[in-house]
Amino acid sequence: MAKPFHELRERLLRAGVAPRHVRRYLTELTDHLADLRAEEERAGRSRADAESAALVRLGGMDDLAKAMIEQRQFRSWSARVPWAVFSLTPLLLLAGAWFVALFILWSGWQIFLPGADTPFGAGRVYGFANLYFQAGKALYFGAPILVGWGIGLIAVRQRLKTLWPMVGLVLIAGMGGTSQVQASRTAVHGGVGHIRMDFALGTSVHGLPDGLMHALVILSLTMLPYLIWRLQKARSLSA
Amino acid sequence: MTVRETNPNFMNGVPELLILRLLQQEEMYGYELVQAIRDRTDAVITVGEGVVYPVLHGLEQDGALTSRRKTVNGRSRVYYTVTPAGSRRLADLSKTWTNLAAAIQMMLTGGQHGEAIP
Numbered sequence: 001m002a003k004p005f006h007e008l009r010e011r012l013l014r015a016g017v018a019p020r021h022v023r024r025y026l027t028e029l030t031d032h033l034a035d036l037r038a039e040e041e042r043a044g045r046s047r048a049d050a051e052s053a054a055l056v057r058l059g060g061m062d063d064l065a066k067a068m069i070e071q072r073q074f075r076s077w078s079a080r081v082p083w084a085v086f087s088l089t090p091l092l093l094l095a096g097a098w099f100v101a102l103f104i105l106w107s108g109w110q111i112f113l114p115g116a117d118t119p120f121g122a123g124r125v126y127g128f129a130n131l132y133f134q135a136g137k138a139l140y141f142g143a144p145i146l147v148g149w150g151i152g153l154i155a156v157r158q159r160l161k162t163l164w165p166m167v168g169l170v171l172i173a174g175m176g177g178t179s180q181v182q183a184s185r186t187a188v189h190g191g192v193g194h195i196r197m198d199f200a201l202g203t204s205v206h207g208l209p210d211g212l213m214h215a216l217v218i219l220s221l222t223m224l225p226y227l228i229w230r231l232q233k234a235r236s237l238s239a
Numbered sequence: 240m241t242v243r244e245t246n247p248n249f250m251n252g253v254p255e256l257l258i259l260r261l262l263q264q265e266e267m268y269g270y271e272l273v274q275a276i277r278d279r280t281d282a283v284i285t286v287g288e289g290v291v292y293p294v295l296h297g298l299e300q301d302g303a304l305t306s307r308r309k310t311v312n313g314r315s316r317v318y319y320t321v322t323p324a325g326s327r328r329l330a331d332l333s334k335t336w337t338n339l340a341a342a343i344q345m346m347l348t349g350g351q352h353g354e355a356i357p
Contacts, residue, residue: 031269
């Protein structure tokens with residue numbers, strides 16, 4: 001991307017224009033600038049003069065930014081409905097990931113441990129069965145962190161203020177930290193096992209409830225990368 | 240009571256009208272389009288050339304234009320074409336502007352009650 005458009009890109013992103021629309025706009029402006037410069041050079045100007053004249057003809061930074069910002073349909077969802085993007089959507093994503101993880105646990109229980117009363121350590125499993133259970137476990141514990149990283153990436157990419165991303169991260173950490181899974185067989189012999197999910201702070205360890213500790217770990221693992229990405233972006237822009 | 244549509248801003252719709260009119264004749268890319276506007280209006284209408292793109296993108300989003308990337312002389316360019324919906328929009332805009340221009344002309348010439356302003 002041409003250097004003159006760095007500032008324009010930042011202004012558009014901060015104004016809430018979706019990154020894909022910003023990218024396309026700047027690509028076409030860059031092509032247009034090259035055409036104008038070539039035209040000015042053909043007219044006998046030096047390269048530096050041609051560049052200056054081309055920039056003037058292209059339009060001032062304020063006009064270029066205003067023309068795009070006024071088109072409301074180019075605003076990103078994060079700018080239009082931040083509460084939905086950073087709180088509702090992450091929670092739905094987390095719920096979806098947990099549903100898959102619990103389905104893996106339940107189906108693995110039925111397939112590989114049909115006689116066991118619980119899928120947790122009821123019998124030792126090896127090979128593919130072990131891999132199957134581990135995949136579910138990784139999804140269950142990894143989902144809050146992945147969703148949190150997603151929140152951070154979107155927020156940094158779109159130059160958003162910290163409020164809504166932080167709300168999302170805290171919600172995800174709270175959900176992830178306090179979730180508990182329980183599994184049991186029905187009283188009937190050979191009954192289908194069922195899996196239940198609860199949210200609780202749990203028992204205290206060193207004066208802090210287990211769930212709160214877990215939530216703080218998730219919050220650290222998601223908020224730290226977000227803050228680092230923000231810092232890196234701010235540094236690269238000021239350089 | 241009949242409520243009539245108002246014209247909130249006289250210049251609203253001018254870039255759209257010019258762009259749709261030019262693109263109806265042939266597909267063009269942004270730079271080409273701006274030069275065509277300048278040439279065919281004898282440079283009476285000149286804008287910061289870059290501001291044509293938000294209008295083009297907006298029209299495309301509304302379904303009035305389609306775009307395709309084409310490589311010409313080693314340069315990749317985005318060419319725009321009018322869709323049937325764009326043609327209908329052009330017809331509506333043309334009608335509005337013809338009426339508006341006629342009304343303004345009537346005002347300037349004093350209409351049916353007066354004489355032309357020297």
